[in-house]
Amino acid sequence: MNFSRVPSAVALGACTAAFAVTLSACGSDTAAPSASKSSTAPAVASTVTQAAGPDACPTAPPANPGAPEWTLPGATGSVAVTGSTDTSAPVVTVTAPFSVNATQVQTLQAGTGPVVAPTATVSVCYEGVNGRDGSVFDSSYQRGEPAEFSLDGVVPGFQKAIAGQKVGSTVAVAMVSADGYPQGQPRAGILPGDTLVFAIKILSAS
Template identity: 40%
Template sequence: MRIRIAAALSAVAATALLLSGCAGAGSPSASPTPSASSSCLLNAKPGKASDAVKVDGEGKDLKVTVPADADVDSATTPQRTVLKKGDGKDVKSGDLVSVQYRIVAAADSSVLDSSSRGVDDQLPVLLDPQQQSLFVAALECQPLGTSVVLALPGKVLGEGQKAIVVYAQSTKKLPTAATGTAAAPVDGMPTVKLAKDGAPEITIPKTDPPTETKISLLKTGDGPTVASGDYVIVQYRGVTWADGKEFDSSWKRGAPAQFQTTGVVTGFKKALEGQKVGSQVLAVIPPADGYGAQAQGSIPANSTLVFVVDILGTVPAAPAQ
């Protein structure tokens, strides 16, 4: 399910896809990067529509009901009502947080998407205004632990869109580097040294590159397993085997990235799927599983690629509506 808050966030240059991350066009860097900022992008205020929404139950039994007289579509801007104030630090754009949420149709309260497919009815959310602007609008500038109702009239979602209501609660801030147990290095693979913030320094061995994709674990996580088609949240650095030069890095951009496992090159997909959240993966990807004979930006043709990837979260794709 893809929706845009076209009018609502355009004023702050944050129009974006709301629910699921974009599938990259073959490279992790194809996904837009979060723009971390301490300022509020929207900071929606309460109104008649958001105040009227009822939230009952807890956990997987939590239910959101939109009364007929809420008339969400009569609103001219998004409305946000705080149900319960948290006691953590303010959540801001660029944060990685665990979220419990329900997204329902304003017309009949039918559930369009929810966090119920996650562990403990929660899913990791990277508050990237370019991909997750719905959750940025719902949670920004409120303390961690806050629960809110966000009412969005159809007119701010785009032409022909139906009004929706979002319940969301940020529950905890998640680490932005792999936290798994260190694993023994594998002979013949590049060596990796981590900076204090977790950013990897990669040293290429003085040998010929492998002709098949090679994957080893630097850290072994114990979180959910990444499945094919999941939207993953990662930190990564990529260099070329030939000269060790960096061609892409989420660390350098200052925030994690998110993309679908089916939207990246074959070797990177192999490095992600089947791994657990919290793991750090080292992958050596020959041209056949990378970009082949085609140059890609600063990557020369026929390059063997080396990635170190910290897997921070994984989100199963939402069921088709």
């Protein structure tokens, strides 16, 4: 995804929303893949905007997060995720370096809305964490606003996390590098081989 503000030290300047799920339109230190999709490379970014409307992403973590809703031991390290609520942001705790050998998706809380199609345009709140060092590299929760984009214009791991879920669900995904940025994304501090973890809340789909 390509956001104008990134919660870590990464500054993306004039880039617009959604850095971690789409290829950076403002450039990376690696060559961008061709527009054709493959199972091992992220899709070329389509238009991504800040979502309009009354929905907002809560910015504050919970006062007492309680037990994680998902704990995943990795090939190395581990991750524990508590999804967001209407009033609190998610909590993603990494024992670094965390890595997985296959992308894994976990529904934290099932929604009651319609099922999201693989090519739907969705509005989501999300937080992205790098498993290598546990750093947050992008978060619409910290911006307080959801992002809106088409699932056919995002990296494969993000599409795998959302497609087939119901609107209203909170979801977590730990994605292998091939489903994120196999060549890395230096402007976000993502290196080749990094496992990425996302906590996502699906607000709407069309």
